[in-house]
Amino acid sequence: MKKQFLLLAGLAAVLSAAAQQKSAGPEKVSFGIKAGLNSASIKGEASESLNGMVDYTDGIFNTESRTGFYAGGTVNIPVGGGFSIEPGILYDQKGYVLQGSYGLKDAEFLSLNGKARLNLNYISLPVLVKGTFGGFQAFAGPQVSYLAQAQLHATAGALGFNVFNKRYDVADQFNKVDFGLTGGIGYQFNNGFHINAAYDHGLGKIDADRSLDAYNRAFKVGVGFRF
Template sequence: MQAQELRFGIKGGVNVSTLGGDSYDGLVSFDSRTAYHVGIFAEIPLMMKFSIQPELLYSAQGSQFGGFFSVDGFDDQKLDYLNVPVLVKYNIIAGLSAELGPVFGYLISADGERIFDDEGLEIDNKEAFNDLDIGIALGVSYSLKSFLFGLRYNKGISNVNNDEFTSNKNQNNVFQIWAGYSFL
């Protein structure tokens, strides 16, 4: 597809995500969490073979708590975001495109590891994480007329942890496989 027509569509797929950056020392670590994403997109033609593709996605991310030992009180860390990727697409050949751009995420919910305040009282897990997440997306997509398929990697660049609760610095890292439908 050449960047000549405005397109709107829906998409969804599989996320394989983990929290990168600081991890627990020793025999425990963060493992991948397999979840999903779903949402809408628009492809806006620019010039020649370039277009801009903003998206609005619900994305289930986070990590599983893993490693050699399991530890009481530590569960899978489920972080669910409303993500807004803003991608520049380059149409390499008919149907095949490369995409690159920022991903802005807003934390909708956090469920997992139990978090305690200074008095030892359990608090809402969402308070332990920053509301805003920023990353960079790099991917490829292929279009068969109205049907689209793609692979994408979102590399987190901002710390997901609230500094009031931990000095660890972690980022969302998400590999996505997706399919979509474009309303021409």
């Protein structure tokens, strides 16, 4: 919780400085909101780590991306020449999905179709360098994310019946803070509406012990509005 407060305090300081700049001079500082969809996954030793988290099961899975959403606000601070600095704060859903067949312990003769969904929900603080050329935009920068919630939802069923449905709080098995890079392209319309596509590339190992080569990845598409 202390780390979360520090991250939010840092963003508040940036927003305050931007507001002072807006009132003090001709530079056009603008604020915005944006939201969209994530197609998230975990690259590396993710399948092995998630298999180990699903108590009472012993299965083989295929990894799939998790579809989630992101939403938040930004402040755009021009620095000249069509370039700007754009810090923001986002609620950011990541994780991944495994699907396959379970063999239940103590009932190995029974094979069940199952799914295990790892939901990692972050508060993300990107700081982007953005170039605007006409309406076209390109942006990139570092991102730090605080893990607000980590939950594993495991289900299994056979013959139309759901025989296993359990949720696990797995927050203690993941790093509270994740570092990465984000970048993408977009288009800004004259009325303030914009569209964008981006890619998040995690650089930090996500497990609490930092012993697994498992990293967050996500493709994003979204829309927004600048005021």
